[in-house]
Amino acid sequence: MFRRREAVPFAFVAEADRFRSNVTPPARQRPSLSQVANRSLVGLTVVAGLVGSLLFGLPAMDPGSSAGHSQKSEASHRR
Numbered sequence: 001m002f003r004r005r006e007a008v009p010f011a012f013v014a015e016a017d018r019f020r021s022n023v024t025p026p027a028r029q030r031p032s033l034s035q036v037a038n039r040s041l042v043g044l045t046v047v048a049g050l051v052g053s054l055l056f057g058l059p060a061m062d063p064g065s066s067a068g069h070s071q072k073s074e075a076s077h078r079r
Contacts (some may be wrong), residue, residue: 031039
């Protein structure tokens with residue numbers, strides 16, 4: 001197989017690293033009040049869900065209270 005390699009001037013390669021376009025991108029539009037309110041409500045809902053799951057999950061993860069302990073106390077009251 002014959003492979004054809006073209007010579008590339010070093011100045012072109014060096015210039016490619018620092019090339020900048022003269023075309024400016026369009027300006028970003030500012031979000032409207034309803035978009036800001038929507039984003040903040042979604043964020044607040046996510047945070048409230050995480051806090052709620054933590055509050056409901058902490059008693060279940062408490063090593064001091066176990067299901068066997070409460071069953072034992074109920075059995076002693078039945079006698």
